[in-house]
Amino acid sequence: MDESGRRFGAAAVAWAAGGAGADAAAAKARELADGVRTVVLVEGDSDRTALEALAGRSGRDLGAEGVAVVPLGGATNIGRFLDVCGPPGLGLPLAGLCDIGEERHFRRHLERVGLGTGLGRAGLEELGFHVCVADLEDELIRALGADGVRQVIEAQGETRPFRTFQGQPAQRERPVEHQLRRFMGTHSGRKALYARALVEHLPPERVPRPLERLLTHV
Known part of the structure; x- marks a missing residue:
């Protein structure tokens, strides 16, 4: 598996977390962003594992394709990652996966960064964001x-x-x-x-x- 997506994800996580290392992480994420075609925002490591395993069954290597699957460490962090990876930050194409109980957080922050208004389930899916019932x-x-x-x-x-x-x-x-x-x-x-x-x-x-x-x- 191409590790550039993982390195980008690690830099994005550190950037979104803020703190003393945020500036260095932001610089690293910007450097690596050229190799990223799409950022997939998921709630946790199990979601990333499932997506990468399922892609692998079809002969796909998401990292090699420039798809970075980035765990948020909890759905309530979606706003920070949209600020980093989305229109306010790197401006990369986005997709994602969330639990039904956290759908409201995704919808609200996607609208906040200008990726839609009055988003319903169909609108989320058009953006590439999909909802698990009840979870993965x-x-x-x-x-x-x-x-x-x-x-x-x-x-x-x-x-x-x-x-x-x-x-x-x-x-x-x-x-x-x-x-x-x-x-x-x-x-x-x-x-x-x-x-x-x-x-x-x-x-x-x-x-x-x-x-x-x-x-x-x-």
């Missing part, structure tokens, strides 16, 4: 089905930890789909691990619409 894990679980996800968990050697999790008082009466979704967020790095593993097990015809449409856009 939910999309992948529904696409693969509970039994399919349990097979992936077994392949990862985590059937016993998952059963222990299911036995917790707060989880016992919840639907298995909810248990699966919550389980993926219990340890640091587990969301990204399962984002890749679930994508690798998805039949091509069952790729979630937000992921499919986003990759088609970029």
Whole structure:
């Protein structure tokens, strides 16, 4: 994988964070921006992992194509990254992915930087921003089905930890789909691990619409 997109993303993250290193990060991001065709803004590392894994299944290398997938570290940071990468900053073409609960943050800041007015879901999609219902894990679980996800968990050697999790008082009466979704967020790095593993097990015809449409856009 071409690492220029990752280097650009790291510089953009440091620039957006502000602080003592922001000026140097801004200079680095500007230097690397010439190799960036599109910036895809996503909420976290699991979203980036899923997109890159799904693209790889089609023989695409997003980094080599000049597509930089940049995790925001939380949807509420979208404004800072639009200021860095969008019209107020580098003026690069943008796309993105968010959870339905965070859609309002994306819509408000896209409008603030002049990328639309009165944006609805269709308007967001025209810009290249797509919404997961309810989030990436939910999309992948529904696409693969509970039994399919349990097979992936077994392949990862985590059937016993998952059963222990299911036995917790707060989880016992919840639907298995909810248990699966919550389980993926219990340890640091587990969301990204399962984002890749679930994508690798998805039949091509069952790729979630937000992921499919986003990759088609970029």
